[in-house]
């Protein structure tokens with residue numbers, strides 16, 4: 587099946603309030619162009635260097651998201667152009683994003699990544715860690731970041747009831763945070779959850795943004811990177 591076909595199939599299937607982010611990591615620009623030519627304009631990468639090099643050669647009306655773990659010392663490379671960072675997992679990182687955004691006269695949209703999986707290895711904040719950040723004076727002083735929602739990755743498992751439980755928990759927490767800390771603001775509207783294997787469940791549980799890679803581009807081949 588073609589990339590064009592895959593994109594249209596997913597877009598036909600998902601509700602209008604759900605945004606599709608095409609995760610293009612490991613795929614070269616020529617392949618990503620097939621998705622772009624099929625009408626896809628939002629792409630996500632998980633590595634800073636790969637994101638920058640693709641941004642440089644791809645059409646400028648693409649919206650680029652960073653979905654992978656971000657190191658503080660690399661924020662400066664993406665601060666000029668990134669549209670949404672899905673993976674904010676500390677106040678220190680957020681402060682650096684704010685600083686680099688200010689340097690570029692920008693406001694950068696961010697999601698806090700929450701730890702919802704059973705695996706210890708996945709990144710993300712616990713509920714109380716996020717609440718501590720949101721209550722802090724330091725957080726309130728940041729002017730060049732906009733928190734637009736939360737992101738989470740479920741446990742890597744075939745047990746869809748486990749995955750559903752984790753997404754449901756994140757969705758409930760999202761609504762609580764929206765009410766308690768964002769005054770139900772219409773700026774806080776993005777719940778990024780769901781990948782190729784679990785986006786249908788994620789949407790049923792309230793996702794507004796899905797990050798789909800292999801169902802669009804096929805399998806990834808990891809070479810030397």
Ligand SMILES: *Cc1c(COP(=O)(O)O)cnc(C)c1O
Nearest residue numbers: 609632653781782797798799800
């Ligand atoms: C790779 C990746 C995805 C997409 O995964 P697929 O299973 O290929 O759809 C989504 N989110 C993040 C954070 C990723 O790193």
